Amino acid sequence: MRKFKTIISVLVAAVLALSLVGCGGGSSNDGEKKAEKVVIKFSHVVAETTPKGQAALKFKELVEQKSGGQMEVQVFPSSQLVGDKEELEALLANNIQIIAPSVTKLVGFEPSFQLVDMPFLFASDEAAMNFYNGPMGQKLMHSLEPKGMLGIAWWPNGAKHFTNNKRPLKTPEDFKGLKFRTQSGGLLDAQFKALGAGSQTLAFAEVYQALQNGTVDGQENTFNNTDTQKYQEVQKYLTVSGHGRLDYVVLTNTKFWNSLTPEQQNIFNESMQEATEFATKLANELNDKSRENIEASGKVEFYELTEADREKFIKVLEPLYAEYEGKIGKEYIDAAKASK
Structure with a gap:
């Protein structure tokens, strides 16, 4: 009788264990997989106090907030990760996911970007931004997509x-x-x-x-x-x-972009649009303040x-x-x- 009770106890324990596994208590293989965190490395060459530096931090803040922490943006200012000679190569290799190079740095990929260096071409800051946001500016920004780089925004820095x-x-x-x-x-x-x-x-x-x-x-x-x-x-x-x-084109790697879900792309785009509005306002304010600093x-x-x-x-x-x-x-x- 004692031996029979022992066998029954073992069978009950086994059934309970199997039921726990079936409910997901003992393994996550059959359960719903938790979404992996998306890590985005954003590298640039200027100080954090510049319009670009501040806009990059604003983008980080917005993405992480909107995604509930499921998307993380790591910002590397002042050439901490790669210098301006290497950043385009690093982006194409998807070692970093966002850069914001000076427009002139893109001339080797598309000669039309020399436009910003044409002397006395734009009458004002407003004229430059109206061009960038207009059809021809958008056409120029997207011209690098066949080369593996997706243009996602123009960020102003100002007149030289x-x-x-x-x-x-x-x-x-x-x-x-x-x-x-x-x-x-x-x-x-x-x-x-x-x-x-x-x-x-x-x-x-x-x-x-x-x-x-x-x-x-x-x-x-x-x-x-x-x-x-x-x-x-x-x-x-x-x-x-x-x-x-001296303005910037914000670029991402096309393979990285295509790896994002539609929801993640929406978060990315919304955050970039808000960061761009922030960058435009800040560029004017900081240039005015910096002129005062230099004079002082x-x-x-x-x-x-x-x-x-x-x-x-x-x-x-x-x-x-x-x-x-x-x-x-x-x-x-x-x-x-x-x-x-």
């Missing part, structure tokens, strides 16, 4: 202004004999050549030291980049010229081009339009000129 360490730059003649840092060759080299100056391509992270040791005499940048990179410590003169643009430092002499000054520069640089119209595309240049 000249700085140098030798003399005030008031006329085209003042540029003769000087050497300027450029972020890429092509049109920017041609711009300085037309002004009688030399140029040298340098990575963003190398500019301060190059200015400090005299490798180059000057550079062109937004007020905010000049301020946050502390160029006022190694530059004596700033010409408020607004001659070109007392280390830099300012000169603001008059309309008469601008006309002199436009006349000297006008041949670049004929030279680059075929490379950029007349339709893009005409649309940019027409933007108000």
Whole structure:
């Protein structure tokens, strides 16, 4: 009898164990799988205090909030993960999922992006943004998709202004004999050549030291980049010229994008749209504040081009339009000129 009771106890225990497994208590294999967290690496080369740096953090905040933590954005500022020479390659390899390179960095993939370097093309910040958000700007942004990169937003940084360490730059003649840092060759080299100056391509992270040791005499940048990179410590003169643009195209890897569910893509797009609105407002505010900071430092002499000054520069640089119209595309240049 005792042996029979023992057998019954063992059978009952086995039945209970099997019932627990059947209900999912003992294994997750047959249960509903928990969705894996999506990790998005966002790498950029500027300081967190810049419009791009702040917009990247805003995007992170929005994505993580909207996804309930199921999507995580890891932001790497100031070339902490990869530098501006390597970021495009890293994106194409899907080692990082988002970058926001300066538009000029994309010229090697699509020559039409040289548009932003056309001197004195855009009449104002508003004109530039109206072009970017219009049909031709959107067409240009999406032109990289066949190459494995999906354009998802234009982020403004602002108009560029000249700085140098030798003399005030008031006329085209003042540029003769000087050497300027450029972020890429092509049109920017041609711009300085037309002004009688030399140029040298340098990575963003190398500019301060190059200015400090005299490798180059000057550079062109937004007020905010000049301020946050502390160029006022190694530059004596700033010409408020607004001659070109330094804006960004936010890119993601197409394979990564296609791996997201429709719901995740919606979260991504909504967050990017809100971050872009934030970036646009912030760029104007931070550039204004940075101009005040540079002026308040007392280390830099300012000169603001008059309309008469601008006309002199436009006349000297006008041949670049004929030279680059075929490379950029007349339709893009005409649309940019027409933007108000």
